[in-house]
Amino acid sequence: MPVVSPLPDHASPALRHDWGRDEVLALFALPFPELLHRAAGVHRAHFDPTEVQVSTLLSVKTGGCPEDCGYCPQAARYHTGVEATKLMSTEDVVAKAKQARAAGASRFCMGAAWRSPKDRDIPKVAAMIREVKALGLETCATLGMLSDTQAHALKDAGLDYYNHNLDTAPEFYGEIIHTREYQDRLDTLSHVRGAGMKTCCGGIVGMGESREQRAGLLQSLANLPAHPDSVPINRLVQVAGTPLAGTKELDPFEFVRTIAIARILMPKSMVRLSAGRETMSDELQALCFLAGANSIFYGEKLLTTGNPDTERDQALFARLGLKPMQIVEQHAVDAAPAGLCGDTVHAAITADADAA
Numbered sequence: 337m338p339v340v341s342p343l344p345d346h347a348s349p350a351l352r353h354d355w356g357r358d359e360v361l362a363l364f365a366l367p368f369p370e371l372l373h374r375a376a377g378v379h380r381a382h383f384d385p386t387e388v389q390v391s392t393l394l395s396v397k398t399g400g401c402p403e404d405c406g407y408c409p410q411a412a413r414y415h416t417g418v419e420a421t422k423l424m425s426t427e428d429v430v431a432k433a434k435q436a437r438a439a440g441a442s443r444f445c446m447g448a449a450w451r452s453p454k455d456r457d458i459p460k461v462a463a464m465i466r467e468v469k470a471l472g473l474e475t476c477a478t479l480g481m482l483s484d485t486q487a488h489a490l491k492d493a494g495l496d497y498y499n500h501n502l503d504t505a506p507e508f509y510g511e512i513i514h515t516r517e518y519q520d521r522l523d524t525l526s527h528v529r530g531a532g533m534k535t536c537c538g539g540i541v542g543m544g545e546s547r548e549q550r551a552g553l554l555q556s557l558a559n560l561p562a563h564p565d566s567v568p569i570n571r572l573v574q575v576a577g578t579p580l581a582g583t584k585e586l587d588p589f590e591f592v593r594t595i596a597i598a599r600i601l602m603p604k605s606m607v608r609l610s611a612g613r614e615t616m617s618d619e620l621q622a623l624c625f626l627a628g629a630n631s632i633f634y635g636e637k638l639l640t641t642g643n644p645d646t647e648r649d650q651a652l653f654a655r656l657g658l659k660p661m662q663i664v665e666q667h668a669v670d671a672a673p674a675g676l677c678g679d680t681v682h683a684a685i686t687a688d689a690d691a692a
């Protein structure tokens with residue numbers, strides 16, 4: 337029998353940071369309808385379940401990354417057809433941010449394929465942050481590992497959120513990435529929190545990990561000193577030329593279970609569908625929303641008016657009676673106690689990598 341105590345309907349469990357692996361596995365073992373019922377109860381205890389927050393990710397510096405993340409087409413060592421670009425100009429970034437705002441995004445995330453930014457890059461990124469924020473958008477960045485000083489400099493420029501994913505369970509991390517350690521991730525997250533920014537932190541499933549390792553990812557996220565404000569749950573996008581191309585696909589119901597358990601473990605966080613969403617059916621996305629997902633990612637290629645993917649999203653929202661969360665409401669959520677986070681992911685860039 338599950339070791340998790342039953343939750344009363346629509347209950348709001350206290351925020352916990354001491355989840356045991358057996359407890360998370362017990363949630364995975366629940367009958368699917370029971371798990372979704374619990375997750376939906378937690379969702380509506382903290383959020384309007386008809387609202388979905390929309391973020392946009394722009395790759396401001398693509399490809400050529402020295403890291404070896406097994407899922408990522410931007411790693412220089414893999415032959416994926418992604419061409420390395422230089423850092424975009426502030427002017428071009430601002431033009432994209434205006435498009436994102438017009439498309440309904442409330443948060444704009446700037447991603448750069450770096451192991452970590454060089455100190456000389458920080459003033460350039462800071463200028464982008466200042467100008468995007470001046471448009472009335474929330475700002476987020478994902479730039480790789482940050483030192484304490486760099487985190488403070490970005491915060492001073494007005495950065496609201498920093499994305500840095502745990503990617504997977506600690507014990508599976510070494511199977512996916514060999515150029516940095518799990519502790520490096522934790523250190524950057526600590527610098528981000530220390531600088532007073534919100535954290536966006538999640539992971540990727542479908543990389544060949546076991547259910548226990550999926551539980552380990554969620555356990556690690558929930559047991560951080562503060563729950564991430566945003567928790568992107570990515571489904572692996574298999575890109576030819578990366579080591580993870582050809583990995584056995586994850587059962588879609590297992591993906592929904594992962595979303596539901598993220599919602600239960602981190603009740604006040606935004607649980608985001610990001611990379612991999614383009615290949616999900618409308619029905620699967622609807623199940624994810626039912627399981628507590630309340631945020632989505634628009635990639636930069638989705639920004640152009642009349643883009644079929646954008647139209648599909650808008651049609652799905654209309655069919656499901658969902659509406660984009662407005663910035664003013666997002667601020668109310670952010671004001672909630674207990675440290676939550678923001679969003680974006682190098683991994684999400686992979687969703688658009690073929691087009692990059």
Ligand code: SF4
Pocket residue numbers: 401402403404405408409410411448449450451480682683
């Ligand atoms: S996920 Fe980020 S750090 Fe890893 S290879 Fe891709 S761009 Fe580099």
